[in-house]
Amino acid sequence: MTVYRLVASFILAISIYSCANMSRPGGGPRDETPPVFIKSMPVPNALNVSKQKIEIEFDEIIQVDKPSEKVIVSPPQKDMPEIRTSGRKITVILKDSLLPNTTYTIDFSDAIIDNNERNPLYGFAYSFSTGPKIDSLQVSGILLNARDLEPITGMLVGLHSDLEDSAFQKLPLERIASSDELGHFTIRNVTPGKYRLFALKDMNRDYRFDNPSEDIAFLDSIVIPSADVKLHVDTIWKDSVTIDTIIEYNHTHFYPNDILLTAFNEGFQSQYLDKSERKDRRKIDLYFKAPADSLPKLKPLNFEQEDWAILERSFHNDTLQYWIKDSLIYNMDTLLFTAEYFRTDTLRQLSLYNDTLKFIMKKVKAPKKKEKKKDKGNDSIEVPEIQFMQMNAKISTSLDVYKPLRFSFAEPLQTYDAEKIHLEQKRDTLWIPVADSLYTFLQDSIAIRDYTLTYKWTPGESYRIVMDSTAFTNIYGLFTNTYKQEFKVKALEDYANLYLSISGVSDSAFVEILDSGDKPVRTAPVINGGAEFMYMNPGTYYARLFIDRNGNGKYDTGNYSEKRQPEEVSYYPQELELKANWDIEQDWDIYATPVDKQKPEKIKKNKPKEKKRNY
Known part of the structure; x- marks a missing residue:
């Protein structure tokens, strides 16, 4: 040797x-x-x-x-x-x-x-x-x-x-x-000294x-x-048991070589009125580019009326719909307004801006009605078809035990009659009314055309919802037609229950259960070192945790000026296979696996090819 x-x-x-x-040339591998x-x-x-x-x-x-x-x-x-x-x-x-x-x-x-x-x-x-x-x-x-x-x-x-x-x-x-396709980076040929590191x-x-729109890390x-410099030893073998040569050589190691940077976007968006339109004669729509803390002030210029519309807004006040109540107003082809709202100026600061908005509704020719042929010897009177308000009922025939019934209407409601809404439970072959006092029917606080019926369902039981004609009337006087829908609530044995016992968390935290697309399907707080998810549909899931540093119940990004890092995130490194009628308890130490190895490969979007090095 x-x-x-x-x-x-x-x-x-x-x-x-x-x-x-x-x-080899053509024909080889x-x-x-x-x-x-x-x-x-x-x-x-x-x-x-x-x-x-x-x-x-x-x-x-x-x-x-x-x-x-x-x-x-x-x-x-x-x-x-x-x-x-x-x-x-x-x-x-x-x-x-x-x-x-x-x-x-x-x-x-x-x-x-x-x-x-x-x-x-x-x-x-x-x-x-x-x-x-x-x-x-x-x-x-x-x-x-x-x-x-x-x-x-x-x-x-x-x-x-x-x-x-x-x-x-x-x-x-x-x-x-x-950074390369695996996120690795190496800054080469650095002079000795002290540095701050950024991405x-x-x-x-x-x-x-x-x-402020750029992604950063610090x-x-x-x-x-x-x-x-460290001595490295390589061995060359003659065969499986005999050493031919031992090679010793010095190798230089550079430090730090294990820095973790987590990149984020501060969420800055320039604020301005992106679009204003009037596709429906009865409403005008405003679309802002970014979320807003306050609502714009609209003042009519070519009509005089204080309470002229019902406002429907999105959660972040970036989409606004004004439903015009008075037919004398919405029948006008042109509506003029002054609008006062905040927009981003050249210094990237919000400043008050005054605008003039013009909404034009072009007249559309009504289609010609086809004349109805009369039967010989019969005089008939054509009865106009009743126009009902449209209602969308989001009800599955197999309802999850924890879900309410959701209803969405085409226009804002003027009123509804609770006595014309009937929830019934099936007993043998009979439908038994559920007492009104046992369920609630409430309007959404933001999406004003959405309503929710909430009830403590009995697992495995059949129900039906019946709504009589004229149960709901919109602000234009249209009412709904009769509606009836049967559904069955899933049985408890159809579900899995998951409890995650979490270590390494000292602050408040939330766990998100993710689907195969890395999208949250359920969220629960960490309480006394654990997070509980009841009534999970069987399937393959993944888990992600974030430290809720400020206790506001949601994930927050970072901010460089405030020297605030984004809230810390951890992934459970394996998939969670949930089976019907199973109760699963899983331990999870969020620091047991290095951060860059935590996310399961099956839900990783960035999956580079294997590297081939030859230099």
Whole structure:
């Protein structure tokens, strides 16, 4: 047995030898080998470079895929470099003047691909220095979406040596990298020192957070890059029991190498009136671009009336419908208003704005009525068809035990007659009325055309809802037709019950049960270390928890000016298989699995191909 202490030249020789295997021509297996670096001018890590042209050669014909998106030059460039390919060669021409005594890095990520099979060369980077030394430290980690822990691809990650909070907003990042398809990032060729670390979805390519609509991430602590050299040992075997050679070599480790950044959007939206329209003669619609804390003030200009409409608004006041009550008004072809509302000004501040709105309703010719043929010898009088108000009843024939009955009407109601609403339960073959005092029928506080009937259903029993004609009358005098619907409430044995026993949570928290599309289907608070979900339909589910730091009962994003990180999120790392008539209790330590490994693969949206490295 022979022991070799390898020098750099020996390692390079092995690399070149291993990369020299060429695939067979037509008829052989599919080429899955990425391009291999051959040489460059200047050479890698060259010193005292003054030319702005770099040429890099590979072992086969190559392309650069989406260079403006994938190729990152650090320090960042004001003007995009020119990147072109010719055969096996890439030529990069830097447009900005080179800074003195500065290490430059051109990070190609996975942009370099071979011409035939488009096999990418992952993680290839080229460096040089304009001074007598090259900076060599690195900072690496992973970038995830704060809300759903998805790896983020193609987002800038950068360092600032200016430790002031305002530097991120006023100055361009000094050294940058781009996150790969797994969310990993490595900032190369860093000078020793202290830094602040940020991530930025740069919308205007100025390398600073000067647009509140940009996605960002920031690390609370200071980053101090460092490195150490460790001895690594590899073994070459003659066969399964005999060692041929032990190879020892030094490997440099860079720190920190395990940073976790969670990216978020502050939720800023410019506020303005996006659209105003009158598709229905009886109402006008206003659509604002962002949620609003207050309602606009509308003042009629071509008619005089105080209480002229019923307002229907969305939860965030960004969609407003004004239902005009008086026929003298809605029969007018043109309606004019002054509108006073808040909109975002050039300083991105909300300011009061006065607008004039004009709503025009074009007259539509009524279709000609077909004359009804009279039977010979019979005189008949045509009775006009009764027009009823439309009602949409959202009732499944198999009703979940915890769900109410929901009804939606085409127009706002003027009144309804509770005595014409009948809930009945089936006993043998008879329908027995349910006492009015045992159920409620209430209007939604926001969606004013929606109503809910709530009752404590008996599992496994059959019910029906009967609504007599004229039970509901809208503000235009139309009433509903007779309505009848039978349904059966699911039995308890049709459900599964889930209890999650959660450790690692000291603050208030909420658990969301997710479907296979990563969408919440149920939410429950963590109480006394656990979250309970009763009456779950059988199926495969997933679980996500967020720490409700401010106790407002909902997930909150971060804010850089307030130095507030987004609320912390954890995923249960396995799927939850719920079966009918089962009670399941599951332990969950939210910190037992690293954050980047928590989200189950089956619901991950970002699923990159396996990487092939050969350089």
